[in-house]
Structure formats: structure tokens, C-alpha cells
Amino acid sequence: MKISRTSAQGLKQEYSVIVPSADMNNRIHDRLTVLGKKVKMAGFRPGMIPTTILKQRYGADATQDALETVVRSAITQISKENGIRQAAQPKISVESFDEDKDLEVKIEFEVLPTIDLKGFDKISLEKLIVDLPEAEIAKKVEEIVSNHQKFQPLAKERASKDGDLVHLDAVATVDGKAFKGFDKHMHVVVGSEEKLLSGALEDAVKGVKSGDTLQVSEKFPEDFSNKAVAGKDLKLELKVGKIEEPAKVELNDELAKEFGCENVDDFKKRVRETMEREYVNLSRMRLKRHLLDALNTEYTFDLPETMVENEFNAIWTRLQQELEQARQNGTLEDDDNRSEDDLKKEYRDISERRVRLGLVISEVAREKKIKVEDAEVRQAIFQEAMRYPNQVKEVFAFFQKNPQAVEQIAAPILEDKVVDFILTEVKLAEKKVSPEGLIEAIRGVVPGFEADDEGQTDTKAKKTSKGKTTKSKGE
Numbered sequence: 001m002k003i004s005r006t007s008a009q010g011l012k013q014e015y016s017v018i019v020p021s022a023d024m025n026n027r028i029h030d031r032l033t034v035l036g037k038k039v040k041m042a043g044f045r046p047g048m049i050p051t052t053i054l055k056q057r058y059g060a061d062a063t064q065d066a067l068e069t070v071v072r073s074a075i076t077q078i079s080k081e082n083g084i085r086q087a088a089q090p091k092i093s094v095e096s097f098d099e100d101k102d103l104e105v106k107i108e109f110e111v112l113p114t115i116d117l118k119g120f121d122k123i124s125l126e127k128l129i130v131d132l133p134e135a136e137i138a139k140k141v142e143e144i145v146s147n148h149q150k151f152q153p154l155a156k157e158r159a160s161k162d163g164d165l166v167h168l169d170a171v172a173t174v175d176g177k178a179f180k181g182f183d184k185h186m187h188v189v190v191g192s193e194e195k196l197l198s199g200a201l202e203d204a205v206k207g208v209k210s211g212d213t214l215q216v217s218e219k220f221p222e223d224f225s226n227k228a229v230a231g232k233d234l235k236l237e238l239k240v241g242k243i244e245e246p247a248k249v250e251l252n253d254e255l256a257k258e259f260g261c262e263n264v265d266d267f268k269k270r271v272r273e274t275m276e277r278e279y280v281n282l283s284r285m286r287l288k289r290h291l292l293d294a295l296n297t298e299y300t301f302d303l304p305e306t307m308v309e310n311e312f313n314a315i316w317t318r319l320q321q322e323l324e325q326a327r328q329n330g331t332l333e334d335d336d337n338r339s340e341d342d343l344k345k346e347y348r349d350i351s352e353r354r355v356r357l358g359l360v361i362s363e364v365a366r367e368k369k370i371k372v373e374d375a376e377v378r379q380a381i382f383q384e385a386m387r388y389p390n391q392v393k394e395v396f397a398f399f400q401k402n403p404q405a406v407e408q409i410a411a412p413i414l415e416d417k418v419v420d421f422i423l424t425e426v427k428l429a430e431k432k433v434s435p436e437g438l439i440e441a442i443r444g445v446v447p448g449f450e451a452d453d454e455g456q457t458d459t460k461a462k463k464t465s466k467g468k469t470t471k472s473k474g475e
Contacts, residue, residue: 159208
């Protein structure tokens with residue numbers, strides 16, 4: 001086998017592999033000999049099948065096996081002798097391969113760039129530490145308690161009003177036939193924002209008394225998930241059971257125990273810890289974003305085109321899916337007049353940033369021998385499985401059968417470990433801020449904390465609009 005490099009431009013290298021026809025014929029013959037000892041054919045004993053017959057029936061398979069073996073061997077040899085670190089699977093082109101002629105194969109590699117790591121002590125960052133006031137904690141405690149809704153029997157028989165809990169016995173029919181997809185016993189909070197049946201039910205139970213009967217009609221949407229009733233009329237025959245009114249909820253040891261706490265002091269302590277943890281996480285997200293910005297500016301090198309293209313295609317596909325979903329849900333905001341070419345340019349820039357930072361992080365991990373431990377991967381898979389309590393076994397089975405999925409779940413763990421390492425070497429200044437100060441600082445930086453048109457922070461996800469999905473300024 002003769003191997004020679006025919007081209008080397010940037011991150012792309014091209015090699016020519018030539019295998020003499022005699023060598024290929026021997027490889028094919030060896031493969032046929034192995035097959036002849038295994039296969040069964042009428043009229044012949046195992047291992048006694050003539051080569052000519054084996055070649056007629058299995059020649060194509062043996063040739064393909066020989067070709068693949070040669071190519072794999074060539075790739076391994078080229079990579080080892082030239083220290084190639086592949087950025088993607090090499091491209092294989094068979095230039096010539098006929099009977100009694102030499103095999104000529106062209107192998108194109110795209111290699112990872114050489115990254116000379118610089119000292120991180122020149123990077124200066126600011127770490128925000130929230131000074132959490134007692135008043136803020138007390139406000140959160142009050143909010144949690146007030147949202148812990150409880151009900152009690154009416155002190156005096158009366159008609160239902162906003163905030164009351166009305167118990168109902170229901171009989172549902174669709175086109176005059178019993179519909180089993182509705183609970184027979186249900187309860188509704190008058191004036192609730194749940195909006196069952198487009199709000200018709202909440203409105204119907206306002207002003208009713210125990211023992212009353214009423215009817216509610218609603219039309220299922222045309223795109224309702226249950227196609228058997230989609231677009232059809234639903235009728236509910238309802239009988240009002242007991243009516244309960246909101247009970248005053250006070251923070252005491254008994255209520256604290258409902259939250260899994262020992263007493264009021266323990267409850268307040270956990271609220272404080274939760275708030276502090278949330279602010280620490282938000283502060284770290286901001287710090288990480290600024291670190292990645294600094295690395296993105298600090299390092300400039302050629303990027304493997306295949307990696308950038310794959311990243312862009314993944315982002316663009318996800319964007320189109322989200323836009324389509326937004327159209328179906330009626331939440332699409334068409335307030336972006338940029339052309340598709342302009343949008344693609346923006347997302348390609350994001351793709352290049354992601355690839356560049358990914359390569360830097362990988363190089364830091366390689367040089368500093370930072371690894372993700374098996375226990376960390378198992379914990380991440382366990383946490384993922386806990387998101388689907390009814391499909392835990394299926395989730396574990398999925399990861400066992402898909403090594404690529406394991407790599408994907410391990411990647412962010414490695415990234416965080418590398419970020420933590422780099423943060424120990426940068427110049428880090430700490431600054432105390434109020435909760436409001438932190439929110440102001442992460443506006444437009446941390447996903448979910450975007451600035452609205454009036455400059456106020458919107459901590460809720462915005463409606464999907466053209467070019468506003470799949471990315472944030474923090475990427």
C-alpha cells in the first residue's frame with residue numbers, strides 16, 4: 001500500500017492511497033476462503049465449495065469488505081504517522097478500482113486547528129455577589145404562603161363568588177353520546193385563570209348554590225389532539241356539590257411541615273437558601289458569559305468548515321421548527337424585516353462562535369487533563385430520567401444504546417468544569433449588588449431576562465418572532 005499526501009491547504013489535507021491489484025486480489029481471495037468455510041451450499045461439503053462459485057455468489061461482498069478494510073487501515077496509518085486529529089469523518093473517493101487494476105483511493109481529511117493556549121491571568125472579570133436584604137426574604141415568604149391556597153366549608157350558605165371552590169358532578173356527551181374523556185367529579189375555582197373550556201366553566205359556576213344544576217356547551221378545536229372529537233360539540237350536565245371558600249393561611253409550624261420543613265425557622269432558612277442559590281446561579285451565568293466573550297475575542301484561528309456547517313444546520317433546523325410551532329400556536333411575532341440571507345449570516349456567526357469556543361474548551365480540557373467522571377455522567381442521566389418519572393427505564397435504555405447521546409449529556413459537564421478551572425486563573429473582582437442590581441446586570445445576557453421595548457426586564461420568555469429563537473446574547 002503506497003500512501004502519499006497530494007494536498008495540504010489550511011485545515012484540509014488530501015492523501016492518495018494506491019494498493020496493487022495483486023494485493024487486492026489476495027485480500028478478496030482470503031475473504032472468500034473465510035466465507036467458504038462458513039456458508040452452506042447444496043451439493044458441497046463445508047469448506048469444499050469451488051472458489052469460482054464462491055466468487056460468483058459472494059464476490060461483490062468480499063470485494064466490498066476488502067475495500068473497507070484497506071480504507072480503514074489507510075486512515076489509521078495516515079492519522080498515526082501525521083498526528084492527524086480529525087475534525088470530521090474523512091471523505092473517501094474511489095478513483096480507480098477494476099479487476100486486475102490497482103486500487104486508487106483519495107482520502108480527504110479536515111483536521112482540528114492547532115490552538116496555542118495563552119495564560120488566563122490577563123483576563124479580568126467581575127463577579128457579582130447579591131446582598132440579600134431581610135425584607136426581600138420576608139416578601140418571598142409571604143408570596144409563598146399566600147399562594148398556598150386552602151379552602152374551608154362556607155361559614156354561611158350562599159351563592160358562589162370569585163375565589164370559591166365549587167365541586168361538580170359531571171356527565172359529558174359529544175353528539176349525544178357519552179364522552180369518557182371528562183372527569184365525572186371535578187372542582188373549579190370561580191374566576192380562576194385556568195380557563196377550562198375557554199373560560200366557559202369558570203363563568204358558569206359563578207353565582208350557583210349547592211344542589212343547582214346547569215349545562216355548559218363548548219366546541220372542541222378542529223386541531224384537538226383527540227381526532228375522534230375534534231371540531232365536535234361537547235355538552236356538560238353539571239350538578240353543584242359543596243362550595244368552599246378560601247381559608248386564611250398563616251405561617252406556623254403546621255404549615256411549614258406541609259413544605260417538608262421542621263418549623264417556621266427551618267422554612268425561612270430554606271427560602272433564604274433557595275433565593276441565595278438562585279442568585280448565585282444567575283451571577284455565575286453572567287460571569288460565564290463574559291468569560292466566553294473574552295475567550296472568543298482572545299482566540300482567533302481557522303475553523304473546520306464541516307463543524308461550522310453542522311452547527312449551523314442544527315441551529316437553522318431548530319429555528320424553523322420553532323417558527324412553525326409558533327405559527328401553529330398563534331404566537332409568532334412578525335416584527336423582524338430582515339431577509340433570510342441576513343438571518344443566515346447572523347446564525348452562521350453564532351455557529352462559528354460556538355465551534356471556536358468548543359475547540360478552546362476542548363483544548364484546555366486536553367492539556368489540563370480535565371475529564372468527566374463516569375459518576376458525573378451517571379448522575380446527569382439519572383437527573384434526565386427523573387424528568388420522565390413514567391419512562392425511567394426507557395430513558396436509561398436510550399442512553400445505553402446511544403453513545404452519542406451520552407457524549408451530548410457529558411459535554412456541558414466538561415464545559416462547566418473547564419470554565420471553573422479558568423475562573424481560578426483569571427483576575428476576578430467581586431462586587432456586591434442588590435437583587436435588582438443583579439437583574440439589571442444580566443438583562444440581555446442571561447436567557448429569559450430580556451429587555452423589552454421600554455427597557456424593563458422581562459423575565460418571561462418572549463413570544464417567538466422571526467430570528468429571535470434558539471439564541472440569546474449569552475451564546
